[in-house]
Each structure stands twice: as C-alpha cells, then as structure tokens.
Amino acid sequence: MLSLITRRLMTAIPTLLVIILASFFLMRLAPGGPFDGERPLDPATQAALQQAYGLDRPLWEQAWLYISRLVQGDFGPSLVYRDFSVSELIAQGLPISLTLGGLAIMLALIIGVTAGLFAAVRAGKAADKMIMMLATVATALPTFVTGPALALCFGLWLGLLPVSGTGEGGAWLIMPVVALALPVSGAIAKLTRAGLASVLKQDHIRTARARGLSETKILFKHGLRPALVPVASYLGPAAAGLLTGAVVVETVFGLPGLGRYFVQGALNRDYPLVLGVVTLYAALIILFNLFADLVYGWLDPRMREG
Amino acid sequence: MSLYEIRNMAVDIAGNRLVEEVSLTVEAGRCTAIIGASGSGKSLTCLTPFGLTPGSASGSMLLDGVDLVGADAGQLRDARRRLTGFIFQQPLTALTPHLTVGAQLQEATMQAGSARPSRLELVQKLERVGLSRPDERLDQFPHRLSGGERQRVMIAAAIAHDPKLLIADEPTSALDASLRTEIMDLLDELRAEQGLGMLLVSHDLASVEGHADQLVVMDKGRVVETGPVGDVIANPAEDYTRKLITATPRLNEPSPKLVELGDVLLETGDVAVEFQRPGWRRGTISAVVDASIMVRQGEALALVGGSGSGKSTLGRAIAGIGPVTRGGVLWQGSALPERRARSLEMRRLIQPVFQDPVASLDPQWQVRDIVTEPLRNLRPDLTRAEREDLARRALSNVDLAEDFLTRMPTSLSGGQAQRVAIARAIIAAPQLLVLDEATSALDPLVGAEILMLLARLQAENGLSLLFITHDIAAARRLCHRIAVMDEGRIVETGAMQAVIDDPRHPATQRLVAAS
Numbered sequence: 001m002l003s004l005i006t007r008r009l010m011t012a013i014p015t016l017l018v019i020i021l022a023s024f025f026l027m028r029l030a031p032g033g034p035f036d037g038e039r040p041l042d043p044a045t046q047a048a049l050q051q052a053y054g055l056d057r058p059l060w061e062q063a064w065l066y067i068s069r070l071v072q073g074d075f076g077p078s079l080v081y082r083d084f085s086v087s088e089l090i091a092q093g094l095p096i097s098l099t100l101g102g103l104a105i106m107l108a109l110i111i112g113v114t115a116g117l118f119a120a121v122r123a124g125k126a127a128d129k130m131i132m133m134l135a136t137v138a139t140a141l142p143t144f145v146t147g148p149a150l151a152l153c154f155g156l157w158l159g160l161l162p163v164s165g166t167g168e169g170g171a172w173l174i175m176p177v178v179a180l181a182l183p184v185s186g187a188i189a190k191l192t193r194a195g196l197a198s199v200l201k202q203d204h205i206r207t208a209r210a211r212g213l214s215e216t217k218i219l220f221k222h223g224l225r226p227a228l229v230p231v232a233s234y235l236g237p238a239a240a241g242l243l244t245g246a247v248v249v250e251t252v253f254g255l256p257g258l259g260r261y262f263v264q265g266a267l268n269r270d271y272p273l274v275l276g277v278v279t280l281y282a283a284l285i286i287l288f289n290l291f292a293d294l295v296y297g298w299l300d301p302r303m304r305e306g
Numbered sequence: 307m308s309l310y311e312i313r314n315m316a317v318d319i320a321g322n323r324l325v326e327e328v329s330l331t332v333e334a335g336r337c338t339a340i341i342g343a344s345g346s347g348k349s350l351t352c353l354t355p356f357g358l359t360p361g362s363a364s365g366s367m368l369l370d371g372v373d374l375v376g377a378d379a380g381q382l383r384d385a386r387r388r389l390t391g392f393i394f395q396q397p398l399t400a401l402t403p404h405l406t407v408g409a410q411l412q413e414a415t416m417q418a419g420s421a422r423p424s425r426l427e428l429v430q431k432l433e434r435v436g437l438s439r440p441d442e443r444l445d446q447f448p449h450r451l452s453g454g455e456r457q458r459v460m461i462a463a464a465i466a467h468d469p470k471l472l473i474a475d476e477p478t479s480a481l482d483a484s485l486r487t488e489i490m491d492l493l494d495e496l497r498a499e500q501g502l503g504m505l506l507v508s509h510d511l512a513s514v515e516g517h518a519d520q521l522v523v524m525d526k527g528r529v530v531e532t533g534p535v536g537d538v539i540a541n542p543a544e545d546y547t548r549k550l551i552t553a554t555p556r557l558n559e560p561s562p563k564l565v566e567l568g569d570v571l572l573e574t575g576d577v578a579v580e581f582q583r584p585g586w587r588r589g590t591i592s593a594v595v596d597a598s599i600m601v602r603q604g605e606a607l608a609l610v611g612g613s614g615s616g617k618s619t620l621g622r623a624i625a626g627i628g629p630v631t632r633g634g635v636l637w638q639g640s641a642l643p644e645r646r647a648r649s650l651e652m653r654r655l656i657q658p659v660f661q662d663p664v665a666s667l668d669p670q671w672q673v674r675d676i677v678t679e680p681l682r683n684l685r686p687d688l689t690r691a692e693r694e695d696l697a698r699r700a701l702s703n704v705d706l707a708e709d710f711l712t713r714m715p716t717s718l719s720g721g722q723a724q725r726v727a728i729a730r731a732i733i734a735a736p737q738l739l740v741l742d743e744a745t746s747a748l749d750p751l752v753g754a755e756i757l758m759l760l761a762r763l764q765a766e767n768g769l770s771l772l773f774i775t776h777d778i779a780a781a782r783r784l785c786h787r788i789a790v791m792d793e794g795r796i797v798e799t800g801a802m803q804a805v806i807d808d809p810r811h812p813a814t815q816r817l818v819a820a821s
C-alpha cells in the first residue's frame with residue numbers, strides 16, 4: 001500500500017513536468033499576447049513590458065526559468081491582474097472551487113449510490129425503471145440548463161436561496177453544488193445498479209443466502225463493495241470533470257472560483273495564470289486517481305496485488 | 307424417522323417442469339449421493355427445496371420435522387440458518403472476495419444465533435478441516451488460498467454452526483484427483499464425528515464410491531435407480547446405470563488393447579519454462595524444470611500430475627504455443643526450431659486440444675470456419691472446395707453428421723464441442739495431438755466416448771497422443787506409457803501398468819491411491 005503511494009507520487013513528477021512543458025509551448029504557439037488590447041501599445045512600451053516580464057528571452061530559457069521558480073513554490077506574477085501574483089489568485093479561488101467540487105462529489109455519491117441500490121433491489125419493477133429514467137435525464141442535462149433553472153425556481157420565484165455570489169452561512173452553496181452533482185449522480189446511479197445486478201448473480205451471494213442471512217445483510221455486507229468497483233473507476237475522471245466543469249456553474253452563480261481565472265487567463269494570454277491553474281488541476285487529478293486506486297484496493301482486495 | 311426425506315418432488319422453473327418424481331432420504335450420520343450427467347437435474351433437486359434456485363419445488367420435503375413445502379421465504383431462510391450447511395463446486399467464487407476468511411467463518415458460526423466466537427475458536431474450526439497455519443489464514447482474503455485450501459474453508463464455514471444436514475454440490479469437481487480424495491475423506495470424518503447427514507451431488511461415480519451409503523442415479527430430471535451404493539454398482543438394475551458404471555474408468559478394469567509402436571517421433575531435451583514473478587518482486591518462477599519425455603510413432607503417452615505441477619505448461623511448450631526458456635524439442639531426431647521459425651509443414655505436425663471445449667471454440671464462428679481454420683493457414687495450396695471436402699471427412703471421422711458444418715458452438719453439447727475441437731486438430735493431418743485435460747470437463751459417459759474416439763483415431767491413422775490429465779484411470783484406457791510430473795519435474799516414467807502396480811515416487815503414489 002505504502003509502496004503504491006510512493007511509486008505513484010514518484011511517477012507524478014515527470015507527468016507534471018510533461019504537462020507543464022506541453023501547456024507552456026502550446027500556449028506560446030497561440031497567436032496574440034498578454035499586452036494586446038483594443039488599442040495597440042506603442043512599440044517602446046510593448047518592448048519595455050516584454051523585457052520586464054522576461055518575455056523577450058528565448059523560449060526554452062523562459063520555460064526553464066518558470067520551472068525553476070515553480071519548484072520553489074512561486075507561480076510568478078499575473079500579467080493581467082497586475083497587482084496580484086498567481087499564487088494570490090489561486091489562494092482566493094481554490095477554497096471556493098474545492099468546497100464546491102468536494103461537496104458536489106459527496107452529494108453525487110450519496111444520491112447516486114442510494115438510487116442505484118434501490119433500483120437494483122427492485123430490478124425490473126416500476127421503481128427501477130423510474131429511477132433509471134431520471135438518472136438518464138440527470139446525466140443528459142447540462143449544468144448551463146440546470147443552473148439557471150434552479151436559480152429561477154428557488155432564487156427568483158420562491159426566494160429561498162441566494163441567486164449569486166457568496167455570503168454568510170452555506171445557503172449560497174446549495175444550488176451550485178446541486179447543479180454540479182446532478183449529472184454525476186445520474187451516472188453513479190447507473191453504474192451502481194449495473195454493478196449490483198451482476199454481483200448479485202455471483203456464487204458468493206448464493207453462499208451468503210445459504211447461510212440464511214437477511215437480504216439486507218447480503219446486500220450491504222456481501223454485495224455492495226464489489227458492486228462499487230465501476231463507480232470507483234469513474235470517480236477519478238468525474239472529479240476532474242467537476243473541477244474543470246465548475247467553470248460554467250461558477251459563471252452562472254457569479255462565484256469567484258478558480259474556473260473563472262482559468263477561462264479569463266486563457267482568453268487574455270495571461271501565461272503564468274493559465275500555467276498555474278493547469279499545474280494545480282493536473283496535480284489534483286493525479287491525487288484523485290491515486291485516491292481512486294486506494295479505494296479499489298479496499299473494495300476488492302484482489303486488486304491490491306500486481 | 308429419516309433426517310431428510312423427499313417424496314415425489316417436482317421442480318418447475320418459469321412453467322417448465324425440469325425435475326419430477328424424485329424421492330430420496332438422508333439418514334443422520336449417513337451420506338446419500340445423487341449421480342447424474344450435467345442437466346440431469348441433480349443440483350436443482352438438492353438446492354430448490356431450500357430456495358437457492360429460481361425454481362419452485364412441489365411434493366413433500368421434510369427436514370428434521372420441518373415441512374419445507376409450505377414454508378414461506380422467511381421460514382426457508384430460518385431452516386437454512388439453523389439446520390443446513392452448504393458446500394458449492396467453485397471454491398474460488400463461492401467465498402466473498404472482500405471479506406477475510408476469519409470474517410466469513412465468524413459469520414457462518416453466528417448464523418444460527420451463537421455468540422461471537424473467540425479467535426481461538428475460529429482457529430480450532432480451521433484446524434478441524436485440516437488447514438495449515440490456521441491463525442495466519444484468518445486474516446487472509448480467499449484469493450490468497452489455493453483451491454484445496456479454499457474448499458477446506460468452505461467446509462469449515464458450512465459446519466461452523468453445527469447443522470444437521472450438509473448439502474455438498476459437486477464439492478470436489480474443481481479439484482485435482484489427490485485433493486479430491488483428501489476432501490472426501492475429510493467429509494467422511496466430520497460426518498461420523500458429528501452425526502451429520504449429507505446429501506452429495508456429483509457427476510463422477512468414482513469419487514462417490516467408498517464415501518456414500520445410498521446412491522440415487524438421475525437422468526433427464528428423473529430418478530433412474532436408487533439403492534445402497536455397493537448393491538447398485540454390483541448389480542445395476544437399469545441400463546443407464548450400467549452404462550454409467552462401464553463409462554467410469556477404474557484401475558482394476560481389464561487392460562485395453564493398444565496399437566503397436568513405431569520409431570521415436572518426438573523427444574524433449576531438458577525443457578525448462580520460467581515465468582517472471584508478477585508485481586515488483588524480483589526473480590522467476592520455474593514452471594517446468596529440465597523435463598525430458600519421449601513419444602513414439604503411434605504411442606499414447608500420459609502426462610499426469612496434480613494442478614500446478616507444470617504438465618500443461620510442458621504440453622504447451624511441446625505444441626509450440628507456450629514459452630520455452632531452455633531446451634528444445636527433437637522431431638524424428640532433428641531439432642524443431644522455435645515457433646516463429648517453424649515452416650508451415652512443421653506447424654502441421656503437432657496440434658492441440660484443450661480442456662473446456664465450449665470456451666475454446668470461437669462463439670461467433672460456424673463449425674465450418676472453426677474446423678477449416680488450420681487449413682486456411684497451413685495449407686494455402688488448397689481450394690475452398692477441397693477444404694470443405696476435408697472438413698466433411700474430419701467431421702465424419704469424429705462421428706459428427708455433415709449438417710454440423712453450419713452449427714454455432716453455443717448450440718453444441720460439451721461432447722459435440724469436443725468432437726469439433728478434435729476435428730479441427732486432425733484436419734491438417736498432424737502426427738501428434740497434445741490433449742490438455744481433454745476429457746476432464748465432460749460427464750463420464752461423454753468422456754468415455756471421447757476416449758474411445760481417440761483410441762480409434764490412433765488405431766486408424768497411427769496418430770501419437772500426449773494425453774495430459776490428473777486422472778490416471780482415464781489415462782490407462784488410452785495410454786501405453788506414463789510420465790508423472792510434480793513441481794515442474796518429471797519424477798517417474800514407465801509402462802502404464804508397471805507404474806500403477808508399483809509407484810515409486812510419493813506424487814505417483816498419491817495419484818494412484820486417488821484413482
């Protein structure tokens with residue numbers, strides 16, 4: 001187990017390096033630059049700015065400089081938000097995005113697994129068909145539809161929840177988290193149901209039944225864990241999707257999360273800001289995948305080997 | 307009064323009557339065995355009364371004074387909880403993969419309402435079924451145990467709550483011959499010790515003889531014959547029973563008449579096969595260590611060993627479909643090059659047949675495509691019509707009618723599928739067949755037919771056979787000589803009867819004793 005963790009963290013370093021270098025060069029390939037505005041700057045100012053940020057040096061030298069600073073924990077200055085460093089911007093946005101994403105994943109798991117379990121137990125009956133239809137709808141609806149619909153319903157008509165921005169207490173989180181969690185919970189419900197349906201046909205379930213255990217006990221003690229293996233393999237990519245997909249939800253509900261900086265940074269050619277967010281996302285995704293692998297081992301001990 | 311009594315039971319699944327007019331009794335401390343081919347309804351007969359199949363049973367079933375017929379789901383559950391223990395065929399899949407041996411044994415102990423057992427009690431339960439290092443095993447997951455060890459855990463769990471009736475559905479079919487005997491002996495001991503009644507289901511008459519008291523022979527969902535085991539085997543009243551008895555290979559039956567031998571066909575010179583250890587551990591596993599065997603023209607050589615002895619790996623190395631680390635194969639005195647370098651002519655010489663006939667045929671292909679595939683690759687000179695013609699001849703050689711050409715593998719029975727596999731193997735006119743447990747997955751009647759077919763092919767075509775098996779009695783019907791493998795080495799070779807009469811190596815003695 002420990003060797004798995006160290007092994008994965010060791011391979012994470014070259015992976016991150018490749019991601020950073022690839023995004024660095026790809027971004028510089030794109031036309032335009034951070035100082036292109038509606039009115040072109042005069043060439044002297046342009047050159048002075050380029051020099052001040054070191055953008056006039058050879059590309060490989062800039063890449064080397066960026067990485068050597070990154071190793072010391074310095075993400076560099078933002079080229080567009082001139083008063084802030086990228087680290088400061090991330091420090092502002094990350095807590096909001098993480099809270100949003102983390103709560104959404106938890107909510108999706110609770111709704112999805114419960115619904116999937118319920119459907120599997122009533123396989124073929126009306127409740128099963130109903131749940132699976134709702135799951136399909138939930139998966140198919142994009143957040144830019146559910147987000148505004150929720151805001152319209154609970155924010156404007158019923159006036160129960162704040163429509164935009166952060167505030168005191170946790171009420172402002174409810175709608176964005178639900179909007180983010182819905183499609184994921186639909187997918188989890190389907191995976192859970194399919195997993196359980198196949199596990200319940202297996203021999204060890206018959207053994208448990210032969211012991212005269214109650215159906216509830218068979219389901220939770222002998223059936224559920226192996227049935228969640230497909231859910232676990234979906235969680236890594238799903239968490240990544242929640243992080244990057246939060247951009248839409250953050251925009252809809254006017255939340256100052258990371259996603260906003262990511263999109264604006266890319267549009268403005270704010271090289272250090274985009275690189276910083278990409279690096280952070282990559283690191284988080286690697287961590288999620290490692291976590292998913294550890295969950296695997298718990299769900300099915302056979303996967304701990306080889 | 308009998309412990310368990312079934313009178314005139316029928317089993318229906320979705321409106322189809324699959325079992326009818328079954329009557330049998332199990333006495334406390336005694337064993338009643340149900341024998342029958344696959345599909346004869348024997349598993350349905352023993353599992354349906356307890357609600358463990360999708361079917362429903364009608365008739366009269368009385369267990370220790372409890373009427374199972376009128377019972378609802380809750381009462382059946384209660385009967386299973388208190389009165390019965392179950393052992394299933396596949397120890398690999400019948401234990402829950404994510405719970406430790408200890409957790410499952412504890413659950414089984416507490417199923418009838420006992421208090422939580424101490425660790426010592428659990429250790430004792432594992433000791434009683436003959437598991438080594440029981441304390442360590444409690445914390446292990448089932449996949450770390452071998453097949454025999456898992457089946458012992460399964461037995462320990464089945465009797466942990468002191469049931470009155472033990473139902474064992476093919477408890478030894480997935481194990482090799484010497485393990486089979488060990489497990490059956492263990493069940494005998496436990497039965498005597500605790501006065502357990504046992505209902506045993508098996509397709510193999512040989513594994514039941516000497517263990518069961520009563521025999522129930524089933525065929526096509528009906529009971530053919532019932533009686534004390536000795537009487538039924540000595541004086542079978544029904545034709546089906548008689549066929550079953552003659553089909554079951556025995557070491558003491560008259561020696562078969564075997565074909566004359568020619569020159570040396572194949573020799574292996576110290577073949578070794580090693581595999582990289584899985585995972586991050588360094589080193590290699592030696593599956594085959596310096597194995598030398600020889601097969602003559604027209605000879606059948608039995609390569610016999612327990613599971614994990616390396617016999618299949620050696621067979622694959624000889625057939626050119628598995629890795630060889632060192633050593634090589636001599637064909638009529640000259641070395642066969644490694645697989646890639648073999649000419650089409652050389653590849654034609656040796657053809658394999660595998661254990662599971664249905665799984666080894668591509669389910670998407672027609673029998674025609676399966677049988678002619680070797681020709682398409684090995685005989686590019688033939689036209690389509692010539693290939694068809696040879697396919698027809700190959701099928702008639704294995705006693706299958708021409709209309710099998712258009713059948714799909716899923717529509718074949720196990721015996722028919724194995725005939726197709728043999729037709730595929732012989733169509734390119736090979737000189738040696740490597741048969742890897744070719745009859746082990748089949749019912750005795752079907753297995754005996756395949757053995758006869760192989761003997762006939764050998765006599766007619768002068769074919770040589772390498773017959774890989776764990777079953778000496780079956781091998782004896784076909785083979786001139788025997789080579790015994792244990793832990794990757796050939797430990798004994800000799801003429802079949804001589805080795806059976808006087809086994810030298812402990813591994814050989816175990817295998818002979820188990821047959």
